[in-house]
Amino acid sequence: MTHQLLLRFDSFDPSAFDADAEARGQVGLTLLQMWREGTGRHWALFSVNDADKAKAWLSKEAGLGHPPSASHMLETV
Incomplete structure (x- = not known):
């Protein structure tokens, strides 16, 4: 499975x-x-080599006070 x-x-x-x-x-x-939506909101799609490391990075970003507004870990089916 591929994660994004x-x-x-x-x-x-x-x-x-x-x-x-x-x-x-x-x-x-x-x-x-x-992608840019309207005048301010942005969306970014990343490929993920290691889902656990990506989740840890998201937690770290939240702890530093500048996380993304929303995150969705996706996997191909």
Whole structure:
């Protein structure tokens, strides 16, 4: 099974997102696609190499006070 992670950002800071690229890469997340909805909300789809590491990264982001507004771990069927 292949995992993907869909994130929603209600408020999006491109500089902060870019600055976090290395940390996402270290946990096996690869950006596949990004969409903008309206004027501010952004969606990002990542491929996931290790679901447990991705979930740990999400927990860490929440602990640091800047998590995505919503996250969905998806798996192909």
